[in-house]
Amino acid sequence: MNKPTSSSPFTLAVCAEMIFLDLPMLERIQRINEHGFQVEIWDWTKHDIDALANSGATFSSMTGYITGTLAGAAGADELLITAAESVEVAKRLDIPRLNLHGTGLNSEGLPVQPCQRITGAMWLKACDTLNRLADLGEQHGVTFVLENLNTDVDHPGVPFARLEDVLALVESVDRPSLRIMLDVYHAQIGEGNLIELIRRCGPYIGEVQVADVPGRCEPGTGEINYPAIAKVLNDIGYRGTVGLEGWASGDDDLALDRFRAAFSL
Template sequence: MACHTPFTLAACAEMLFRDRPVIERVRRLDALGFQVEIWDWTKHDIQALASTGATFSSMTGYVSGTLADKEGADELVRTARDSVEVAKQLGIPRLNLHGTGLDGQGLPVKPGAEMTGPMWIRAHDTLHRLADLAQENEVTFVLENLNTAIDHPGVPFARAVDVLELVASVDRPQVRIMLDLYHAQIGEGNLVELVRRCASYIGEVQVADVPGRCEPGTGEIHYPAIARTLHEIGYRGTVGLEAWASGDDELALTRFREAFTL
């Protein structure tokens, strides 16, 4: 039986081929058969990105703001509206969210690791507002889990179980989970069961190995088992490599593809 991947594979242009300009990275990923993820759209030439003809999988869906207080939520929705317009220019279907804006070091602009009841209510309401915006524009917002032990200390609503609870409480197809398994392994572990628990709400899956945040096969996560579990739950969507290359970039992409080939 011929092996194949049942998933759409994407890779992050912010983290691979870093010796090249971004436009060249995008073209190379596209030529290798991958969809392309970008982060902060304000740092890119949107027309140049569009001219590559690449298929883009996701990008950051806001510029500033936070989910869980009124002023921050208003700012988040305002900048999300601007982000949607850029996403439409690039044909990007998924816009990524976090519990709060992150600075250049990945630290929360407004820390809030301890979530109060009012914060949960405000976050829930903010996601409903974003769902309305997404419905108007035929896109999906995806709320990403993060780890607070290494990369993003102090980020509110960081754990995958909290993201799942929020997304499930909104329960609208325009708001899904960006299930980042690198962050989940550091923060929670038990990834196979986590994938199963999140099955109904996954918008996209992101991967990197632990430790090091490099491609599958360089650390402790057995990604072929993750791939089988995703297949078993009926997931046929996008799996994105959001990882540094441990050495050669093309070899990292080959290892990624092999890990998600069944």
């Protein structure tokens, strides 16, 4: 059973792929759970699903596909096939949100199919693919969330990476089973103007991910004014999950305490 998250109006989660890195995955999950946070994972194919299901943790989100892409005919079909496989795993772990990107990413976060220019045909195909994913989400009672990424530092060549692009796609589909995974770290690097971006995305936010810039560590280690981010999320009525998807700048336990403090109002 998760401990209460202090005075936060949000549900707080921590990415097990980036914290307690000296421990095996199951122990990381148990430590995060002991701190009172939900748990995010990435590629489910790399984990012992039975062990995760019996860990006692509550999971917030995971990657919602194995391979595929939004905007190519063969890639979209492949994405839908692997998304359906991912849904079955999500149901076993009671995970409500499945994360998507503009194209498949390799182990270093680089696009399997890099793209420097998005055509009109790609936009139309991406909308069609996302509608098909929304159908799958509605059928199984899960939400697919499309994440914004930055192409300057971490993910060069990913199409539909900017939050402006993600918002345009999700708005055009406009279905409850498709929402935005709003990553504040990536948005700061790629676009800035965070408070206005958050306000614009408000009705379509499915989950928020955070880390500071530069370094991608916990809030309070860089330039982002996270108390202001927490305030605007609260002001627009957001009551969903905020997940730390960042490294610990030093001590892992202290990093989690700082994260909790940043989102306790």
